[in-house]
Amino acid sequence: MGGVRTALYNYLFAKKHGGDFILRIEDTDSHRFVPGAEEYIIESLRWCGIMPDEGLDDSMHLASEKSERNPHAPYRQSERKGIYRAYAEQLVRDGYAYYAFDTAEELEKARAEAEGAGQTFIYSALTRGGLRNSLTLEASEVASLLESRTDWTIRFKMPTDRVVEMDDIIRGHIEVNSSTLDDKVLWKRADELPTYHLANIVDDHLMEISHVIRGEEWLPSLPLHYLLYEAFGWERPQFAHLPLLLKPVGNGKLSKRDGDKMGFPVFPLRWEAPDGTVSRGYREDGYFPDAFVNLLAMLGWNPGTEQEIFSMQELVEAFSLEKVGKSGAKFNPDKAKWFNKEYLRMRSSTELAREFVPVLEAHGVSAAFDTVEQVVELIKERATFVADFWDIAWYLFKSPEEYVEKDAAKFFKAENVQMAREALESTSSAEAMEEYIRSKEWPMGKVMNCIRLALTGSSSGLGIADIMRFIGREEALARFRRAEERLL
């Protein structure tokens, strides 16, 4: 959800200002490759109607070849592997970065020691003088290590005591002293891949990115990114850091577990992880994509008016980063359902009927399409999801096999049954029956509910007139007789 919302805000901002929304896959961590994840992202965006202007080819795969539509291809960073090393080494040449030869074990040890002394180890101006890197070793040794080993990295040489002044569209002016920052790894010889920081800056520059709109978790990296743009001498884009999506109860970021625990999806589409665990999706749970997009849009942003229901086009027109909030937004599952309910009502009965037909078939019911349409017309105000339709209206298609005991005891009493039978048998339509009951001055509620119980098996549901119109007088009488046989 968080990822989709970030994509959505990027998309809305781009469309609002006549820009392009570009899809780029940042897969620079070879250890974290997840099969199917890329396809999942693309399918999710498509379902939501967040179509990238750039990044996909005609078969909806990430574009690898440059074309008129995809001038910055490839869009998968693992495919751009070759371009990053030169940029990293340029920084080394210019004195903004250096080679580091410390092994994972050595760093691990340094961290453990610092922790033992009650401190935190960071690779920085304070510590790099005592570590194995191109700043401390002889040039000749550096040259031979670069040649002989394949586990070195290029680190950013974080300046000391520089106040980095930053401006964020959402958060305003922020200042950080560079002395509190560490020498981040920019490029790894082991897999010849950059880390996020380098790849992001290089690609954003190469792809002519004007605005970086991303999650708040990136805010602490912003000074590094500023310094990188500066080191390259590149014009930097504008930044906007979005508030986090928080779990509905308690504190912290929204996680997969929250959804399972509280019964709502946290993924746009059903997702089966490589380890076999399955997470439900909004699509499979019956949410409409436009409802999902709408509810996501309202999580952290507001239009400044009281309008809550927005089409994608309306969102594009109304969106502005200035109206994005600063504080984390707790996700509210009830409100999510409310959105879907509103969207269900806006759908035409024809459209909903088309979705209802397969549900009916799954229950062994086949009905004429215009009949289904009429049913939908009758029940759409009562439902949140199309999947609710069957529970609401099943008795229009089959007679009840059992009766809710409590309701039967209350309404299917002998004295009511007498009146109900007479009303049913002496009239030919629901309207006439109602008139009949009125003229006899019988208690309407008791008689009607007695009939309803026979027709539906419980004391709640659609109006008797509507039910009878659908099942017909004969079926109504048959159901009533069956109820009498079974209950009296």
Place this chain on the structure above:
RNA sequence: GGUGGGUUCGUAUAACGGCUAGUACUCAGGAUUUUCAUUCCUGCAAUAGGAGUUCGAUUCUCCUACCCACUACCA
């Protein structure tokens, strides 16, 4: 621990430094209805605490508290 960010009803949020702090969801009550649902009405409920600036602070400044993120050869 360090750095940064954040804080208005339970939740999402509104309010050029100036109203009785508004709206939606949830919840409760009522009206309508043959039941249920819908619809409509009503209600519950908030500026974290403390200083300061000001004629006036939800809004600006500072302090405190609490929450979150980051602190990896992950993004």
